[in-house]
Amino acid sequence: MAIRLDHTDPDFEGRFRALLGAKREVSEDVDAVVRGILADVRTRGDAAVLDYTARFDRLPLTADRLRVSEADFAAADELVDDRTRAALVLARDRIQSHHARQKPADDRYVDALGVELGSRWTAIEAVGLYVPGGTASYPSSVLMNAVPAKVAGVDRVVMVVPAPDGLINPLVLVAARLAGVDELYRIGGAQAIAALAFGTETIRPVYKIVGPGNAYVAAAKRQVFGTVGIDMIAGPSEVLVIADGANDPDWLAADLLAQAEHDVAAQSILMTDDPALADAVEKAVERQLKTLPRGETAAASWRDYGAIITVPSLDAAVPLSDRIAPEHLEIATADPERLVEKVRNAGAIFVGRTTPEVIGDYVGGSNHVLPTARSARFSSGLSVLDFMKRTSILKTGPEQLRALGPAAIALAEAEGLAAHGRSVAIRLNL
Amino acid sequence: MAIRLDHTDPDFEGRFRALLGAKREVSEDVDAVVRGILADVRTRGDAAVLDYTARFDRLPLTADRLRVSEADFAAADELVDDRTRAALVLARDRIQSHHARQKPADDRYVDALGVELGSRWTAIEAVGLYVPGGTASYPSSVLMNAVPAKVAGVDRVVMVVPAPDGLINPLVLVAARLAGVDELYRIGGAQAIAALAFGTETIRPVYKIVGPGNAYVAAAKRQVFGTVGIDMIAGPSEVLVIADGANDPDWLAADLLAQAEHDVAAQSILMTDDPALADAVEKAVERQLKTLPRGETAAASWRDYGAIITVPSLDAAVPLSDRIAPEHLEIATADPERLVEKVRNAGAIFVGRTTPEVIGDYVGGSNHVLPTARSARFSSGLSVLDFMKRTSILKTGPEQLRALGPAAIALAEAEGLAAHGRSVAIRLNL
Structure with a gap:
């Protein structure tokens, strides 16, 4: 039975605040365990990933079996009925066409002083996508994360999904293929995040990691933030x-x-x-x-x-x-x-x-x-922008440098940064 | 003396990798200390902020003196010479006009099926800006952070800057005023981040915190991430x-x-x-x-x-x-x-x-x-987008629901989410 509140109740504000403040998640303190796993994968690479996968997913593998093969994809494809596949294709196509509208436009212009300014958007080269295993292994989430990455122009979309006891939801493999995922590895947990962030002999590193996961995955994402980019913690x-x-x-x-x-x-x-x-x-x-x-x-x-x-x-x-x-x-x-x-x-x-x-x-x-x-x-849903980054561009000719230089020198002096001032003054023969 | 590398050296790749991997920052482990300060400010509010400010900044204050007053601004203004002020105004105006071009356009359209889709951008209501004290207290950074926030349409830009021994760089106050900062408090460190994130009796909370800081500030920003948004760790x-x-x-x-x-x-x-x-x-x-x-x-x-x-x-x-x-x-x-x-x-x-x-x-x-x-x-410089968020909008009439509903039901079934299927089916009399 849910709670009932009425806006006109005298104690409404207090009860509404309690509702807002209710902590719905008990965050397990797994930081230390995760720190150990990350360090181990960073040092030992594949060998560490294989050890943790044997232990946590009860899945003994060799390095050459980390990656999901064409045969695995074909086998999964056999198991998916036409109605579901058609629904996935419809979803994929609609996500694709909506997200294509989100691609940002570059901007390059000359202002009144003759200064050229610009913003240029480029895709992140390599992105990792974490997909949970078990009952939360949703093919729709694969599409929602991978399709925008490919629309953005990411070269390598690298997906990881744990296969507890060797099992992966075949729909997840089919969705990965439909979404254009480039590489897929059957690993999960903090060890998968480590492999994506630091790379191993088999798995080349990525620059950003997105996708939901359990407390270990969330803690691992927080810890590798900086080495790679991450999305929000869902x-x-x-x-x-x-x-x-x-x-x-x-x-x-x-x-x-x-x-x-x-x-x-x-x-x-x-x-x-x-x-x-x-x-x-x-x-x-x-x-x-x-x-x-x-x-x-x-x-x-x-x-x-x-x-x-x-x-x-x-x-x-x-x-x-x-x-x-x-x-x-x-x-x-x-x-x-x-x-x-x-x-x-x-x-x-x-x-x-x-x-x-x-x-x-x-x-x-x-x-x-x-x-x-x-x-x-303070934040937004996932979009094509999450898979791109912007480089700003500035160009001043001699005339513009003469116009702006003295103010730059004044501010450099005010901030006590003499070499800053010099780098402008020297070009103006000051 | 810097190192010299030549691309044609046989050991170039190894030495270039070493250059890339060089750790330039020793991150102090201040997590535990910061955790204590955050919890204390969260519980005791102003009283805790005042205690830490007395201790770390050697500045005994009362709650009514936390906020920088009009008289403080006026006094700072007296100390700034015309040449520097003019340079700050030029910088402010140029930042403003460039960043105005970054404001994203809303999108609302009807697709071939008649489905209405949209993206609407709105400003974050309240943003905190951390400005370091001492020698790294740069007026230019105040402009670079605060001006884009105001261009985005943020209602409350709340700045904090520590005043060790009571001193604040007057240029920082002048820049804050020029940039349109709405509230300014003379506090710093993890206690300032806590005050911004959780609020105190005097300081209403904000939804996102930006700006550079020392190891304590960086650790505090990481720890409040989720409660509020943060920018990158510089x-x-x-x-x-x-x-x-x-x-x-x-x-x-x-x-x-x-x-x-x-x-x-x-x-x-x-x-x-x-x-x-x-x-x-x-x-x-x-x-x-x-x-x-x-x-x-x-x-x-x-x-x-x-x-x-x-x-x-x-x-x-x-x-x-x-x-x-x-x-x-x-x-x-x-x-x-x-x-x-x-x-x-x-x-x-x-x-x-x-x-x-x-x-x-x-x-x-x-x-x-x-x-x-x-x-x-994998990431971009600060822009107007960092101070806005996007709401997506979806509208299906009865006809569109009939067209898309069966595929949604198929995917809900495939994911084992019966109530998802029902919420569509019930509207289609299925």
């Missing part, structure tokens, strides 16, 4: 549904449970101006939970982190939503665009009653890797 | 100069020393196809060092990390430069644009003999906060 999934009274409670209940089934630490919140709808959704959630295969997970998430908040008006929902900064925001109201315009902090907005968030998980075309844990206040 | 500065034989060796020596004077861990590298120029620059560096106020620092940097690399052709310099991925790349050749086009990894390129890097430090208009320590392979 937390449990969240949805906030802002709804008026005219909704079908069963639709909204299904949306809330679609988040809740991900993880016991997922969070689903409903905000509505209609207390009757709030009651009806609450009942619908309880009803639907009974027939859900992952009902236990969803029930725990809904019980521990779910919330139903009644507000005096739909407009009053927006500032609360901005404080939550939800990963996913559904706006199921008669005039959703009016609210969309007012929202400042959200990873993704799903507009109107017939846009369930799940469409965005798979086939909408937009990215499903989105900022969690209120980080939409 | 390392010592670097320049790589690619030069043909037609250069004045004194000009290039001055450029190499302008980096070297920053820090004993700074790095200056010359690459040239002319061994005679290499010799001449080497001599010019030694000569200029003698008359440099910060000569000791520059000499140590040049001795420990400087390098002169001779290459058989200018084209051969580019792949080496891409492996170094320099923060600053000067191309001082007869036809620099030809090389500019080939460069993939560099924070900023300075084109031609009359574009010393120092112009970019101050008045070029481009940003001087750039990726160090080879991170230009």
